[in-house]
Amino acid sequence: MKQITVYDIAREAKVSVATVSRVLNNTAPVKTSTRNKVAELIQKYQFQPNALARSLLKKETGMIGIVLPDITNPFFPEVLSGLEQEARKQGYTFFLCDTCSSNSDTREQYRRESHYLHLLLEKQVDGIIILGGRIDLVNPTEEMVQELLEVSKRVPVVQVNGRLSGSSMHRVVVNETAGAEQATQHLIHLGHKDIVMIGGFDHMSNTVARVKGFKKAMKENGLSIGADKVIYGGFSVDDGRRLMDELLCRKKRPSAVFCINDLTAIGAMKAAFKAGLRIPEDLSIVGFDDIPFASHSIPELTSVSLKCNELGRTAAEMMHRLIRKEKVKKQITIEPDIRVRDTTGPFRG
Amino acid sequence: MKQITVYDIAREAKVSVATVSRVLNNTAPVKTSTRNKVAELIQKYQFQPNALARSLLKKETGMIGIVLPDITNPFFPEVLSGLEQEARKQGYTFFLCDTCSSNSDTREQYRRESHYLHLLLEKQVDGIIILGGRIDLVNPTEEMVQELLEVSKRVPVVQVNGRLSGSSMHRVVVNETAGAEQATQHLIHLGHKDIVMIGGFDHMSNTVARVKGFKKAMKENGLSIGADKVIYGGFSVDDGRRLMDELLCRKKRPSAVFCINDLTAIGAMKAAFKAGLRIPEDLSIVGFDDIPFASHSIPELTSVSLKCNELGRTAAEMMHRLIRKEKVKKQITIEPDIRVRDTTGPFRG
């Protein structure tokens, strides 16, 4: 099963390898008869040039590395889909590097992130798109920052929805604070006054941004924002359930809950149902992310759409321009939209 | 930003490139003092050898191509996660090729599949794992079969849950017929006699396999399996909704519905709720796949677990052995398990 090369084609066509290369890449005029002869042989042997050799020479591989924390979190496939759509047009392919945050401790995850970052560099990717993980940290360690910075000196790096400091890095982000504000505003408009926000971690910037929006909306409407109005504790369905259970133990339960994401919102709904509450009659719930599940749940979840697909497409486009050394804005911000569905309703004294 | 090479290291260490290569790969004894000197320089310059050059020479890249139809279908991320877990141990990285079946016609999808298959070959992947798409077709065109066959002559190919003919291809499959049988049996045990199966397409082998299991269980229990007991029509939530609406228009509606997958089951539930039915009191529903959503829905969906994670891990392991030319079984079959939850209940005359 010897691999066919340009030499084999050249020999049989009685031309030089340069000519074969020329018909392969349409890089210089070739007499029609020669071209046909070569093309025929290429066809006959199903010859496919070795991309490694080509890339080695040209110093571009058409490969982009994607580093993300957990592909089973539905947020990421949505973004990925947008990325793929856009990047395919440009002829890129993806290395998918999942650091599997879900089944290991965080230290391990960051180690894997480092591992993948270096691996991608070795593989000579044209650029790296990073989502989640360290770029979501409010206080990343110096090494984490330094490492990514080093990486970004070698190849373009685009951060998706992250804010890790470092001047040489570009990013596309969603205005999460505005999204959280919208969500809170929506609840307030419905007459809710006692609103609690649940989920997330206060060491993560996405949580901080969302809490900020929540508090801002509350404050602007003259509503109380005591310490008991925000309960941190994670991003999963189970976390949502747990936090809601906690909430339901309080003497006075809120009339509306704003969840850090759709997954916790689902967990919260489950806990509420189990406690015999009706949604939205007894309790309004808002999610965040607007993953497909949100519109599939019963009742359908009101959520803030992060426009994942657009996020992905924008990141891919940014990367493309970066690779071609075109002028690119340091940061592109996407404005989220609230999608009102069936889990929020008017406050009933 | 010139790339550092073994030559730079060699020059500064006053040794030959061969020696640098030796310390890099631990491939031959090197005097400790020389080794240290070289190692130091490698550290100093953060030197990372160019994987392209190495792969070109060694004829192995440590890259595996994954071709799948739609990353936003939650089934695939689950499998992918298993794949990644296993393959990471072996030091492989993935090319993710999403043919985006969801937003384009099927012809276009198969064209993209071909495109990616060839691209992966050019990139010199060590193997290709293919999920969905053409391998799910009952009657693929001759070209589709031929093309994949050609590919499999060049690199190992593992089909995940597919049955495209071709002797040189390995596969790991789930026994879907048995799964469907279990699901149907479960409903029958609950006393249901009028059971309808909805969703899927009869030109796809997964549908055929599941319908077969459904019919088998029905027949074995002496239940009718007239033409009106199976309604084809797709795999999405919307398809499920539509098909259930159709079903509800019938004079006599069934007491239980077996859905081709969890997505259609969710659609079916929505339609049923909208029609004022209670689940499971008025109607029992079973899904298939057991995506995370199944256990998150309200009420929680009874479903047949395809053990996606195990599927992925097994495929990765198979690929690994194939690459190392170890002995590998042509086919590995995974037995599914039903997960009984809250959407199925006893028949109530």
Place this chain on the structure above:
DNA sequence: TTGAAAGCGCTAACAA
């Protein structure tokens, strides 16, 4: 224990 040199498969500059 080390170095010189060939070569992986390709492209592109230069020459013809």
Place this chain on the structure above:
DNA sequence: TTGTTAGCGCTTTCAA
């Protein structure tokens, strides 16, 4: 319009 040739960065004989 075509061929010759020099690399791309690495590993691996073979010889010293």
